[in-house]
Amino acid sequence: MGIYIQNPGLLTSVQDRGRFGGQKDGVSPSGAMDLHSMRLANLLIDNDMDEAVLETTFMGPEILFTEANFFAVTGAPMNLTLNGREVPMYTALYAYEGSVLQCSAANSGCRSYIAFGGGLAVPETDGSKSTLLRNAIGGWNGRKLQTGDEIGFTAPRSFLENYDIRYTPQKVSYSEIELRVIGGPQEERFTEAGLAAFYGTSYRVSQECDRMGYRLEGETIEHKTDGNIISDGIALGAVQVPTSGLPIIMLSERQSMGGYTKIANVISADLPLIAQSLPGTRVRFRQVTVEEAQKLWLSELEELEGIKEELHRSYQRTFRLHVGGRTYHVGVTEQ
Incomplete structure (x- = not known):
């Protein structure tokens, strides 16, 4: 299956980059509020950087994995536990079937992002999986997540290239x-x-x-x-x-x-x-100026592309395979 929501937190919804072309008809683009953090979460687990994720607000959810998969959490800092053990943010992580991810309240900032390997099996509405909450459009039934919601994975992964080096520095929020x-x-x-x-x-x-x-x-x-x-x-x-x-x-x-x-x-x-x-x-x-704004945006995109390249670069490519409940590490050395 994918994930089962045991506790949705304060406001958790499915978001991607947003839908475009509908403003002329009165439809807001919606999409992730912190696009940079959303994209980082996806890059950490080798998704397309605009794949749909869960956006949390202030208080994170409690999620049961009904199918094994990789995931990553970025954005506002919060404490994470996987099966009762603390795990880091801004890092590629693996959850077995039956694992429970618990997210605390944000320590600073207010929005965090949870990406899942291969993406979430949520239908697109006008080219996007984003939830437009005030119009009840898109996402998971057009609303924030509730206890008991079950969302499948599109293409869950059993291995991830360079798994052991997939982490990035955590961003800091200021007053x-x-x-x-x-x-x-x-x-x-x-x-x-x-x-x-x-x-x-x-x-x-x-x-x-x-x-x-x-x-x-x-x-x-x-x-x-x-x-x-x-x-x-x-x-x-x-x-x-x-x-x-x-x-x-x-x-x-x-x-x-x-x-x-x-x-x-x-x-x-x-x-x-x-x-x-x-x-x-x-x-x-x-x-x-407009020219400065454009340069800054291009620099942002170049930074993300650089992170993507770095996550794929290693003198020894490391794979972590999960087969039959056991974990195997396989290294392939470049010549």
Whole structure:
């Protein structure tokens, strides 16, 4: 089979990169909030880096493996046990049939990602396995996971190349972050004082933060008139400023269109920072050019490709085979 959910945690859902092309019809892309961590989890167990995973929020799940497979957990740090023994994050791990993975609350940050070898057997909706929670679309029955849910594996693995070296450094979350942004399409609708407040002061993540967006608290941003515009499309990371003058960062499950002025847009490379932020986190904004944003995103992709290559590189390729309940180590030396 695959996995059986014994305890779903606070909010656990199936997510991949997201679905695209549906915003014109009012359908949000959804997808993993921290795309970098999702991709790392997949790379660690030799999946396509955009394969669907489980995204957890604050409190992780308890999972029974009804079929043996490899897995990896990345993102917000939390304590993991496999059959009662502590196991590390950011590492390829193997679970036998009947094994139980228990995940604690996040120690810092808020979202973690659990990838399974070969991926999860979840049907695609409009080209994606992602759950769009507020519209009950995709994922596992269009909702967060519940106790008793059973999800199969698409192609579970009994061995993994270079298994013993499949780990990466763990990312660290901070209590204050800097988000790089490019100027928004309605930047001219703000006064000089408003722009100075946005770029010159820090904001605090409010209690109103979820997969749709993060409301920030702090100095108000002054408009030349008000914050209303004719509704237009909303990009991932758009920073809306309604007439109240307090910014809202729009995220994975944002609405497809909106009628508030957008002062800026968080660059793709920095979206994981806000996705992992807890209420109370201090946020500062710094403007960069479109060209700088593109270079930073290409650098992010190059880093992931470098990790992928490193995980496949070894003078001795090591395989761990699990046959009939026994483990065999096989090494193949390159000449």
